[in-house]
Amino acid sequence: MTNGLLELFTIFVLAGFVGYEVISKVPSILHTPLMSGSNAIHGVVVVGSMIVLGGAHTGAEEALGFVAVVLGTLNVVGGFVVTDRMLQMFKSRQPAPRGGEARKAEPGDPS
Amino acid sequence: MSRGTAIDLCYLVAAIGFIVALKGLSSPRHARAGNLLAAGGMALAIGATFARSGLAHIWLIVVAMVIGVAVGVPVARLVKMTAMPQMVAAFNGVGGGAAAVISVTEFIGSDAKLVATYKVLEVVFGVLVGAVSFAGSAIAFLKLQELMATRPITYPGQQQINALVGLGILGIVVTILVTSSTPLLWVLLGLSLVLGVIFVLPIGGADVPVLISLLNSFTGLAVAASGFTLDSNVLVVAGTLVGASGMLLTRMMSTAMGRSLPNILFSAFGAVVTATGGEAGDANRSVRTGTPEDVGTLLAYSRKVVIVPGYGLAVAQAQHTAKELADALLEKGVDVFYAIHPVAGRMPGHMNVLLAEANVPYEELKEMEEANPEMSTADVALVVGANDTVNPAARNAPGSPIYGMPIIDADQAENIVFLKRSMRPGFAGIDNDLLYDPKTTMLFGDAKDTLQKLVAAVKKA
Numbered sequence: 001m002t003n004g005l006l007e008l009f010t011i012f013v014l015a016g017f018v019g020y021e022v023i024s025k026v027p028s029i030l031h032t033p034l035m036s037g038s039n040a041i042h043g044v045v046v047v048g049s050m051i052v053l054g055g056a057h058t059g060a061e062e063a064l065g066f067v068a069v070v071l072g073t074l075n076v077v078g079g080f081v082v083t084d085r086m087l088q089m090f091k092s093r094q095p096a097p098r099g100g101e102a103r104k105a106e107p108g109d110p111s
Numbered sequence: 112m113s114r115g116t117a118i119d120l121c122y123l124v125a126a127i128g129f130i131v132a133l134k135g136l137s138s139p140r141h142a143r144a145g146n147l148l149a150a151g152g153m154a155l156a157i158g159a160t161f162a163r164s165g166l167a168h169i170w171l172i173v174v175a176m177v178i179g180v181a182v183g184v185p186v187a188r189l190v191k192m193t194a195m196p197q198m199v200a201a202f203n204g205v206g207g208g209a210a211a212v213i214s215v216t217e218f219i220g221s222d223a224k225l226v227a228t229y230k231v232l233e234v235v236f237g238v239l240v241g242a243v244s245f246a247g248s249a250i251a252f253l254k255l256q257e258l259m260a261t262r263p264i265t266y267p268g269q270q271q272i273n274a275l276v277g278l279g280i281l282g283i284v285v286t287i288l289v290t291s292s293t294p295l296l297w298v299l300l301g302l303s304l305v306l307g308v309i310f311v312l313p314i315g316g317a318d319v320p321v322l323i324s325l326l327n328s329f330t331g332l333a334v335a336a337s338g339f340t341l342d343s344n345v346l347v348v349a350g351t352l353v354g355a356s357g358m359l360l361t362r363m364m365s366t367a368m369g370r371s372l373p374n375i376l377f378s379a380f381g382a383v384v385t386a387t388g389g390e391a392g393d394a395n396r397s398v399r400t401g402t403p404e405d406v407g408t409l410l411a412y413s414r415k416v417v418i419v420p421g422y423g424l425a426v427a428q429a430q431h432t433a434k435e436l437a438d439a440l441l442e443k444g445v446d447v448f449y450a451i452h453p454v455a456g457r458m459p460g461h462m463n464v465l466l467a468e469a470n471v472p473y474e475e476l477k478e479m480e481e482a483n484p485e486m487s488t489a490d491v492a493l494v495v496g497a498n499d500t501v502n503p504a505a506r507n508a509p510g511s512p513i514y515g516m517p518i519i520d521a522d523q524a525e526n527i528v529f530l531k532r533s534m535r536p537g538f539a540g541i542d543n544d545l546l547y548d549p550k551t552t553m554l555f556g557d558a559k560d561t562l563q564k565l566v567a568a569v570k571k572a
Contacts, residue, residue: 005229008339008347015335015348019355022130026137028367028478031360031459035324036199037136037146038331038357041129043202044153044349045209045334046176047160048341052216053175054166061220062168066175068212073179075206076157080150081187082198083136087143089192089464 033086040079046072114164121159122345128152129349133356156345192465193425196457197255200323203330204248210333210350211241215300217340219293226291230340235284237336238296239303244329246307251319251326254311255457261316262540263512269313276306315512317499317539318375320458321364325372328357367453368516398534401552403561406528407568409552410436413490415446417482419519420466422456423496423532427558430469433495436562437475439569448475450482450492450519452500483520492524496558498537503545513539527551530561 026034049072053065112120128148135145161169183202190198214237218226253259283299286292314322331353338346365372410416418437424430437447449471455462466476477485486492494501501521504511521527527550536542545551554561 004342005339008342008344011344011347012335012339012351015351016355018130019133019352019357020359022133022352023137023356023359026360026363027139028363028453029460029463030137030139030142031324031364031367032196032199032320032461032464033142033146034133034136035327035357035360036195037142037149038133038353038360039199039203039206039327040146040153041132041149041349042206042327042331042334042353044125044129044156044346045206045213045330045337046179047156048213048334048337048343048346049175049209050157050160050166050172051163051341051343052213052220053168053172054163055220056168056216057220061216062171064212064216064219065168066171068209068216069172069175070179071205071209071212073176074183075202075209076153077180077183078187078198078202078205080146080153081184082190082195082202083146084143084150085187085192086195086464087146089467 033083036079036083036086040076040083043072043076043079046076048072114162118159118162119344121155122343125152125156125159126345126348128155129352133352191428192468193422193428193457194256196320196323196461197252199458200248200251200255200319200326203323203327204245204252207241207244207248207326207330207333209241210330210337211238211245211300211303213337214238214241214333214340215296217337218296228288231288231291233336233339234296235287235299237333237340238300239280239284239306240329240336241333242300242303243307243310244326244333246304247311247326247329248307248323250308250311251323254316254319260540261319263315264312269309273309276302276309280306314376315539317454317513317537318368318370320454321361321368321372321375324357324361324364325376328354328361331355331357364454364459367459370515374515398546398553399549399551401528401554403554403564404568406552406554407565408572409526409528410440410445410491410493410565411443411569411572413440413445415485415489416440416491416493417486417489417521417524418447418449419492419494419497419501419521420449420451420455420462421495421497421500421537422461423498423530423558425456425461425465425496427496427560429495429557429559429562430465430471432559432562432566434466434469434471436566436569437471439566443569443572448477448482448485450479450486450521451476452479452497452519453517455497455500479517479519483523486520486523489524491526491528492519492521493528493530494521495530495562496532498531498543499539499541501545502537502539502541502543504541504543511541513541521545522548522550525550528554530554530556530558532557 049068056062132145132149135141335350505516
């Protein structure tokens with residue numbers, strides 16, 4: 001049992017480092033989509049909700065589990081759809097952000 | 112390979128998908144693919160969970176999911192782009208709520224006497240953090256939706272009340288750890304909700320985006336705690352990923368605003384007096400109002416015009432009209448660009464998204480650092496529905512709640528034109544001296560109407 005806990009704790013610590021390292025130097029225009037995207041990712045809580053409802057024994061547990069699945073599903077679908085809508089705005093001009101980044105290096109401005 | 116192993120492998124693939132997705136979301140080129148990859152990982156994880164042996168109440172699960180999808184998709188699809196920030200808050204809140212409910216349910220479902228202390232600790236953490244995130248997100252939603260006052264809300268004895276709630280929670284946590292009492296867990300849930308509310312109330316409207324990012328990170332941690340309770344690797348991995356990256360993102364956002372996180376979270380307590388005092392006389396100061404025709408002529412005969420968009424532009428859905436005006440000016444040979452404050456609107460990147468929707472070329476959008484050196488050579492700074500992001504108080508009024516926030520130096524321009532609905536202060540709830548500047552002309556009204564009149568005036572000039 002304690003070994004199981006240690007295993008989970010190991011995963012927790014490593015995932016913490018990965019989460020911290022995986023995003024770096026995010027341009028400010030992507031702050032909001034990134035927040036929204038990670039918001040969708042913690043929607044994985046719906047998996048936990050399913051397990052809880054799937055293992056419910058009493059009416060109270062069923063009711064709570066049901067609520068949890070509804071909330072978790074909202075988190076997942078809402079999160080992904082909102083993020084996709086935000087990112088769609090960049091879609092039609094995909095090369096533009098790159099051009100913009102490259103342009104930053106050049107001094108001066110067309111007049 | 113047993114069914115359990117196959118399911119765990121699916122979870123592993125999903126977890127890898129989440130990590131790669133986060134990586135993708137932090138670069139403009141891969142952001143959309145990253146989001147789709149995360150969605151794919153999520154679908155895989157959910158599908159695998161359906162295959163778990165001994166999963167009862169499958170039809171109940173399906174019904175609950177159908178309800179979630181039936182409500183979530185239309186809301187997320189139909190809501191206006193301007194309301195996106197509060198949608199993020201709402202969907203974050205429900206996630207936190209789900210985590211708290213999971214922890215409570217697992218606790219009442221297990222025989223409390225036999226539960227090991229560390230299990231109780233996981234439950235307590237999940238309930239506390241999940242409920243704070245839920246209640247905090249709800250208040251953030253109300254603030255962004257302007258269903259309640261957006262300024263920092265303070266009341267007498269605030270610090271004492273906060274301390275009392277904090278101590279109460281601490282006491283209850285310790286008691287639950289010792290006694291494994293179920294009724295007390297409900298009390299903890301209630302107090303945590305209260306904590307979430309009083310934690311967010313004193314945070315000013317302009318800081319709410321950073322707050323949502325912080326609450327997003329909290330929800331991640333609550334989900335990880337549920338993962339511990341349920342012995343679920345994928346919950347621990349995904350929750351921790353979001354918890355850690357969310358903390359980092361929160362710090363990046365507050366840095367973009369030139370403020371420290373503690374300053375954002377706790378500044379309202381000290382700043383109340385300066386924010387409300389000393390402005391009584393300001394109401395009598397005079398402002399100069401112009402006509403669209405005057406301003407149109409001024410614009411048409413300028414060499415360089417800088418458009419500074421803000422939330423007002425988003426509310427009025429005026430991004431297309433703003434582009435029309437810019438195009439009309441370009442035709443007249445005027446040099447035009449947009450100066451984008453990192454937190455203009457309600458969220459970082461809000462303006463970029465809106466102007467991109469109106470097909471404004473990327474080259475015309477300049478970020479603050481790039482735009483500010485050019486402000487002193489601009490003939491006109493056309494401030495469309497922005498206020499706090501050009502408020503010089505951020506530079507020269509140490510008592511102001513926004514002191515220290517970098518701003519667009521609109522005051523450096525030869526002329527300043529404000530398109531505003533009224534003299535009402537901006538989201539931060541503070542007055543703006545720039546409105547009373549002798550160089551400033553005010554054009555009151557809906558940003559879209561005014562811009563349309565300006566387009567007509569420029570074309571005539």
